[in-house]
Every structure is written in structure tokens, then in C-alpha cells.
Amino acid sequence: MTAGAPGGAAIGADELARVFTCEIGRCTATLIRILGDIDLAQDAVAEAFAVAAERWPVTGMPANPGAWITTTARNRAFDRLRRESTRTNRYVAAYRLADTEMTDDPRSDADAGRDPEARELDQLADVIADDQLRLMFLCCHPALSPDAQVALTLRLLGGLDTTQIAHAFVVPEPTIAQRIVRAKRKLRDNHASYRIPPAAELPDRLGVVLAAISLIFTEGHTATSGPRLSRVDLSTEAIRLGRVLVELMPDEPEAVGLLALMLLTDARRDARTAPDGSMVRLSEQDRTAWNREQIVEGHDLVRACLRRNRPGPFQIQAAIAAVHADAITAEQTDWHQIVVLYDQLTALQPSAVVGLNRAVAVGEQLGPDAGLQALATIDVDDLATYQPYHAVHADLLARAGRRSDAVAAYDRAIALTSNPSERAFLVARRPEQLA
Amino acid sequence: MAQYLMSVWHDEVYEDNDFDDPETQRLFAQVDAYNKAIETAGVWVFGGGLQPNTTATVLRAADGQVSMTDGPYAESKEQMGGFWVIDAPDLDAALDWAAKASAACEGPVELRPFQTG
Numbered sequence: 001m002t003a004g005a006p007g008g009a010a011i012g013a014d015e016l017a018r019v020f021t022c023e024i025g026r027c028t029a030t031l032i033r034i035l036g037d038i039d040l041a042q043d044a045v046a047e048a049f050a051v052a053a054e055r056w057p058v059t060g061m062p063a064n065p066g067a068w069i070t071t072t073a074r075n076r077a078f079d080r081l082r083r084e085s086t087r088t089n090r091y092v093a094a095y096r097l098a099d100t101e102m103t104d105d106p107r108s109d110a111d112a113g114r115d116p117e118a119r120e121l122d123q124l125a126d127v128i129a130d131d132q133l134r135l136m137f138l139c140c141h142p143a144l145s146p147d148a149q150v151a152l153t154l155r156l157l158g159g160l161d162t163t164q165i166a167h168a169f170v171v172p173e174p175t176i177a178q179r180i181v182r183a184k185r186k187l188r189d190n191h192a193s194y195r196i197p198p199a200a201e202l203p204d205r206l207g208v209v210l211a212a213i214s215l216i217f218t219e220g221h222t223a224t225s226g227p228r229l230s231r232v233d234l235s236t237e238a239i240r241l242g243r244v245l246v247e248l249m250p251d252e253p254e255a256v257g258l259l260a261l262m263l264l265t266d267a268r269r270d271a272r273t274a275p276d277g278s279m280v281r282l283s284e285q286d287r288t289a290w291n292r293e294q295i296v297e298g299h300d301l302v303r304a305c306l307r308r309n310r311p312g313p314f315q316i317q318a319a320i321a322a323v324h325a326d327a328i329t330a331e332q333t334d335w336h337q338i339v340v341l342y343d344q345l346t347a348l349q350p351s352a353v354v355g356l357n358r359a360v361a362v363g364e365q366l367g368p369d370a371g372l373q374a375l376a377t378i379d380v381d382d383l384a385t386y387q388p389y390h391a392v393h394a395d396l397l398a399r400a401g402r403r404s405d406a407v408a409a410y411d412r413a414i415a416l417t418s419n420p421s422e423r424a425f426l427v428a429r430r431p432e433q434l435a
Numbered sequence: 436m437a438q439y440l441m442s443v444w445h446d447e448v449y450e451d452n453d454f455d456d457p458e459t460q461r462l463f464a465q466v467d468a469y470n471k472a473i474e475t476a477g478v479w480v481f482g483g484g485l486q487p488n489t490t491a492t493v494l495r496a497a498d499g500q501v502s503m504t505d506g507p508y509a510e511s512k513e514q515m516g517g518f519w520v521i522d523a524p525d526l527d528a529a530l531d532w533a534a535k536a537s538a539a540c541e542g543p544v545e546l547r548p549f550q551t552g
Contacts, residue, residue: 141526142530143526143530187526189548189550190439190526190529190548191437191525191526191529191548192525192526192527193524193525193526193527197527201527
């Protein structure tokens with residue numbers, strides 16, 4: 001980060017936006033701990049950013065913009081609480097959210113056993129890092145629905161406003177606004193604590209956080225509706241959140257696995273859509289358009305987490321993405337390795353969707369008849385309305401020479417598609433079967 | 436500390452409990468053990484099982500008149516079979532007790548916070 005000295009060069013809107021993106025989650029997280037109330041914290045941080053937008057172009061950026069925003073937000077909030085005595089009641093009532101941590105040493109759980117001198121030195125940094133983790137666990141509280149978790153995470157940790165979130169999910173703005181208001185209210189009225197879950201609860205709770213980040217990524221990667229196949233903002237935001245999580249919990253291999261999976265999948269973004277906006281299948285993608293830098297980083301992360309020998313679903317999916325990334329041409333794909341990885345994934349987390357992907361890999365390794373056999377082992381009831389199942393089924397049937405069955409399967413897949421570019425892809429393939 | 440209502444829900448219509456049924460006895464023993472645990476932990480405020488909702492009466496006071504209707508307020512198959520009021524340090528602690536309550540009753544438990552001040 002370029003930290004301009006006071007009185008340094010004037011900074012532009014881009015620089016301000018960049019600071020906003022990388023600091024807002026941290027600042028909000030700390031203010032929630034200090035104030036014990038999400039709304040007060042949001043207002044205070046927004047006010048501090050408004051002050052910064054006014055001052056920094058004149059004074060230059062302070063050496064530590066995050067600390068500046070946090071301090072300014074805290075001071076403004078305290079001033080306001082003193083001024084508006086009517087809000088004191090609300091402040092006291094809302095205090096509950098934070099008091100577990102405010103009365104205890106906030107770092108006592110997180111870094112017991114550390115060198116006490118080092119603790120002294122990075123005390124401030126640690127508290128702020130812990131705050132961001134607390135906020136992740138609060139936003140992704142299992143008592144909230146996944147939709148609410150995602151909206152709250154993007155609002156509080158990503159600093160996206162309701163208009164941006166609504167646009168990203170192609171949902172009316174009032175729906176998103178209400179979702180966020182309800183989620184915040186539920187957490188407050190239920191006396192949710194602002195803390196990092198204890199070790200016993202951590203695996204489950206971390207799983208919820210990972211699922212929410214993954215959901216944000218998937219939504220960005222393949223829009224369920226809307227004109228374009230991928231919406232860059234959500235994928236990028238999910239990767240940013242994944243990085244923050246890995247930075248805060250470097251010893252959690254599944255967090256590393258998720259980041260690797262997102263990087264490796266996102267690396268193919270530019271190759272996924274043709275100039276006309278339609279979807280390009282993995283086998284037909286221009287692999288020179290893949291983002292090599294992200295692939296290298298993803299590979300390093302996959303190796304690092306697999307070395308820990310605590311495999312999990314995200315790590316295995318990342319390993320599968322890494323095998324695809326290794327193949328210079330589609331023909332060189334090591335399908336045997338991919339089938340082995342899908343078998344491992346099935347053992348850890350059996351699901352119809354995993355079975356479907358395994359059938360695709362088997363179809364590539366051993367041919368369409370073997371693929372159809374693998375597909376037949378899946379419980380179709382679970383996938384009756386799942387478009388990719390019918391698309392895969394159609395493709396395998398076509399390759400096996402069963403034309404009329406293939407056409408019927410394509411029709412089912414097309415009927416289930418709401419994404420225009422996926423529809424275009426399927427429609428373009430279907431007529432081949434009629435010829 | 437905050438107070439929460441934990442209500443136990445039955446998906447099926449239940450009438451009278453057959454106390455001689457070994458299955459009922461097993462379930463009651465489970466709930467008894469849970470009650471002891473929750474009291475020992477100092478979390479228990481109040482609680483108990485309810486008679487079937489066919490025993491309920493709905494009263495409506497309006498304009499100085501009270502009307503009574505036989506039967507439960509909500510005409511749904513699901514009915515509340517009993518409840519606890521607990522005093523827990525926070526949501527996570529309350530959720531933990533509610534999860535144990537659901538395991539003891541072998542049925543769904545709804546957790547809901549009381550209004551404060």
C-alpha cells in the first residue's frame with residue numbers, strides 16, 4: 001500500500017475507492033466491537049470515510065489510513081452518542097452484542113502461548129485481525145439463512161451497498177435491504193455474541209463461513225439469470241474475502257482449499273465466454289486465455305494445503321481444478337486422476353451433483369457408455385430439475401449415438417435454463433442431433 | 436444473561452400420552468435427564484409439557500364483552516407440545532441448549548428471544 005505522507009500528493013477518487021474496499025471491512029469490524037451495535041458502527045464508518053474523502057485530497061493520505069478511519073469513526077460515534085442522549089438507551093440495549101469480548105482480554109483465546117513480548121508489540125494489529133474474524137462468524141451465523149449470510153457479509157465485510165448487492169444477485173433492492181435489516185435485527189434481538197467460536201464449535205462454524213464465500217463466488221461465476229454469464233464483481237469479492245480468511249486462519253486447510261478453488265476456477269473466466277457472450281465449454285476453451293498467474297498461485301495453495309493431510313471437499317475440488325489447469329490441451333487432461341479425486345470427494349461428501357461430475361469424468365476417461373452407466377447410479381429424483389444433469393445426459397446420449405433420447409434430454413435442459421448464454425449454448429448443440 | 440423461549444413442536448396431532456407405553460417412558464426419561472441438566476446448569480427458568488391443543492380455549496375481549504371459542508387459536512396440524520423458558524448468556528449458548536432439547540424430545544424445537552426493556 002502506498003502511504004502518502006501528510007501533505008503529500010493529492011489523491012484521486014480511484015485511490016480513495018481502493019482504500020475504501022480494503023479497509024471498510026476491518027474498520028466496521030472494529031467499530032462493532034467498540035460500539036456493540038452494527039448500525040451505529042456502519043454509520044460511524046460511513047461518516048469517517050466521508051470526512052476522509054473531503055480531507056485527504058487536500059492533506060494527503062495518512063500513513064495508516066485504516067487506523068485513521070477507525071479512530072475518526074470511533075470519535076464521531078462517541079460524540080454523537082453524547083449529543084443524542086435519546087440514543088443512549090439503544091446503545092445500552094445493544095451493548096450485548098459485544099460485551100463478551102469487551103470485558104475479557106480479546107486476544108486470550110486466539111493467541112494463547114505466544115511470546116509475551118511479541119504480543120505487546122502487535123497487540124493493536126491482532127485485535128483488529130480478530131475483529132474481522134468475529135465479523136465473518138457473525139455475518140455467517142448458522143441461525144441466519146444462507147441468503148441473509150451472503151447479503152450481510154457483502155454489506156459489512158465487503159462494503160457493498162444494497163443497490164450493488166441487489167444488482168449482483170438480480171434481486172429487487174428492497175428485498176436485499178429487508179434481508180439485511182432482518183438479519184441484523186435477528187442477531188441483535190437474539191443477543192448474538194461478537195466472538196470467535198471456541199475450538200469445539202470452530203469446524204462447523206468455519207464450514208458455514210466457507211459455504212457463504214463459496215456461494216458468493218458461484219453466484220459471480222455463473223449468474224442464475226441476467227444478461228452476462230459471469231459477473232466479475234462477486235467473484236472478485238469472494239476471492240478477496242477468501243484471502244482475508246486465509247490470512248486470518250492460515251492453519252485451516254479448507255480455507256486455503258476454497259481460495260485455491262476460486263483462483264483456479266476464476267483463472268478460466270476470460271475463456272468461458274465467446275465474443276457473442278455465449279458459454280464456451282472447458283474442452284473448447286482457448287487455454288492461452290487462462291490467467292497463468294492465478295493458476296500458479298492456485299497450484300501453490302493446493303500443494304500447501306494437501307501437504308497438511310487433512311483433506312476436505314474444497315481441497316479436493318481445488319485439486320480437480322488444478323488437474324484441469326495442468327492440461328495444455330483438453331485432450332491431455334488426466335481424466336483418470338480426476339475420477340480418482342471424484343471418488344475421494346464422494347467418500348467425504350456424497351451428493352448427486354458430485355456423482356454427476358464424476359460421470360462426466362468417467363465419460364471422458366472410458367467413453368460415453370461408461371459415462372451413462374456412471375450416471376445411472378445417481379438418484380435421478382435429486383436432479384430432476386437440475387439443468388446440468390440433463391445437459392450432461394444429453395451430451396453423453398448424443399456421443400453414444402442415441403439421437404432421439406439426446407434431443408429429448410436437450411429439450412429438458414433448455415426448459416430448465418434461465419441464463420441466456422447457457423440457453424444459447426444448449427440450443428446451438430441441440431440441432432446437431434436432428435441433422 | 437438473556438431469556439429465551441424454547442418450544443417443542445409436534446408435526447402430528449397428539450392426543451393423550453400412553454404412560455404405559457415403553458416408547459413414551461423412554462422419551463420421558465430422556466426429557467427428565469435433560470431437565471436435570473438444565474436445572475443444574477442454572478439455565479432453567481420455567482418449563483413443562485402441555486395437554487393436547489384440543490383442550491385449549493381461545494378468548495377474545497372486545498367492547499367489554501368476552502367471547503370464548505373451543506379449540507386452539509391456530510388451525511394447523513402442528514402444535515406446541517411444551518416449552519421451556521431459559522436464561523442463557525448469549526445466542527450460541529441458547530442454541531446449544533435448544534439443540535440438546537431437540538435431541539431429548541426427538542422433535543423440532545423453536546428458539547425465540549424475549550423482548551428486553
